[in-house]
Amino acid sequence: MVVTKADNEEFTLKKNIKDYFIKTRPLLESGLCPTAQLFSASMDKWSLFCIMNLGYYKVLRFNELKGNITGISARMLSVTLKKLERNDIVKRNVYAEVPPKVEYSLTPFGEGLAERLVGLGHWLLDNSTRLKEKNK
Amino acid sequence: MVVTKADNEEFTLKKNIKDYFIKTRPLLESGLCPTAQLFSASMDKWSLFCIMNLGYYKVLRFNELKGNITGISARMLSVTLKKLERNDIVKRNVYAEVPPKVEYSLTPFGEGLAERLVGLGHWLLDNSTRLKEKNK
DNA sequence: AATTATAGTTACTTTTAGTAACTTAGAAGC
DNA sequence: GCTTCTAAGTTACTAAAAGTAACTATAATT
Numbered sequence: 001m002v003v004t005k006a007d008n009e010e011f012t013l014k015k016n017i018k019d020y021f022i023k024t025r026p027l028l029e030s031g032l033c034p035t036a037q038l039f040s041a042s043m044d045k046w047s048l049f050c051i052m053n054l055g056y057y058k059v060l061r062f063n064e065l066k067g068n069i070t071g072i073s074a075r076m077l078s079v080t081l082k083k084l085e086r087n088d089i090v091k092r093n094v095y096a097e098v099p100p101k102v103e104y105s106l107t108p109f110g111e112g113l114a115e116r117l118v119g120l121g122h123w124l125l126d127n128s129t130r131l132k133e134k135n136k
Numbered sequence: 137m138v139v140t141k142a143d144n145e146e147f148t149l150k151k152n153i154k155d156y157f158i159k160t161r162p163l164l165e166s167g168l169c170p171t172a173q174l175f176s177a178s179m180d181k182w183s184l185f186c187i188m189n190l191g192y193y194k195v196l197r198f199n200e201l202k203g204n205i206t207g208i209s210a211r212m213l214s215v216t217l218k219k220l221e222r223n224d225i226v227k228r229n230v231y232a233e234v235p236p237k238v239e240y241s242l243t244p245f246g247e248g249l250a251e252r253l254v255g256l257g258h259w260l261l262d263n264s265t266r267l268k269e270k271n272k
Numbered sequence: 273a274a275t276t277a278t279a280g281t282t283a284c285t286t287t288t289a290g291t292a293a294c295t296t297a298g299a300a301g302c
Numbered sequence: 303g304c305t306t307c308t309a310a311g312t313t314a315c316t317a318a319a320a321g322t323a324a325c326t327a328t329a330a331t332t
Binding site: 016017018019020021023024028029034035036038039040043044045048049052055056070088109112114115116117118119120121122123124125127128129 | 152153154155156157159160164165170171172174175176179180181184185188191192206224245248250251252253254255256257258259260261263264265
Binding site: 180182209211212215233234235236 | 289290291292296297298299
């Protein structure tokens with residue numbers, strides 16, 4: 001029997017999914033699965049846009065983010081940034097000035113996340129078909 | 137000047153994020169950015185659990201999925217599966233029997249997505265710290 | 273003394289998520 | 303031949319989250 005490259009990839013994928021299940025099943029029950037937490041609590045469209053903008057521009061102030069993200073309101077940006085800060089994805093840097101000056105940037109974890117989300121984004125751009133239709 | 141491996145990785149990451157911005161900026165305005173669509177319309181926690189379960193078990197019936205995903209209601213599973221079907225992530229196979237028999241599985245695009253989400257999941261398991269605390 | 277600027281907050285409305293009970297249609301048991 | 307069972311949902315309702323619009327604090331500037 002000849003084991004091809006494709007067979008090995010198939011095996012690796014299956015093994016990865018199996019590993020993932022074994023690792024996350026007990027975490028899911030206790031509500032501590034980081035993947036579930038990321039997707040249920042932290043990964044809405046506004047979070048994605050904040051992470052991508054900070055990944056590109058590195059440091060942005062509140063109103064710069066608001067200007068870059070079309071459609072976001074001050075309240076939703078505030079709520080989103082607090083959530084990302086709680087999850088150690090975004091760092092908040094306050095200057096004691098008037099008018100206030102607050103700079104936002106990614107943490108090292110946030111940078112790694114941005115890198116991986118961009119990877120996923122590129123794959124989606126190349127591979128999604130049905131998603132290209134405007135939906136809902 | 138010596139170009140190190142780290143420099144090259146840094147460069148590649150920056151280039152990827154730049155590419156991503158250039159590609160998605162016009163798509164965002166028209167509401168046709170697949171990444172934004174995936175995250176805003178299709179990527180909630182229930183979608184993630186459905187995709188992961190189907191990635192692992194390959195084929196599952198409605199009540200099997202419901203049994204595997206703790207906490208999901210019939211309505212939310214129904215809504216989620218319809219959304220995933222609309223986005224070409226999940227395939228629905230109906231048998232003309234009574235009581236009804238419906239089998240769900242991933243499309244080829246859904247399988248690719250599952251693979252990438254598991255990759256992200258493994259990275260999160262290894263690298264997330266703050267996410268490990270129960271939040272919200 | 274009024275105006276401007278930044279980074280939000282507060283009160284309110286609309287949309288979405290979640291819950292619980294109901295539906296459909298034939299097959300099997302009594 | 304009447305009741306019970308089953309799978310895969312749906313329907314009507316409530317709770318929670320997202321979204322909108324107007325407001326606030328503080329000091330420097332006009």
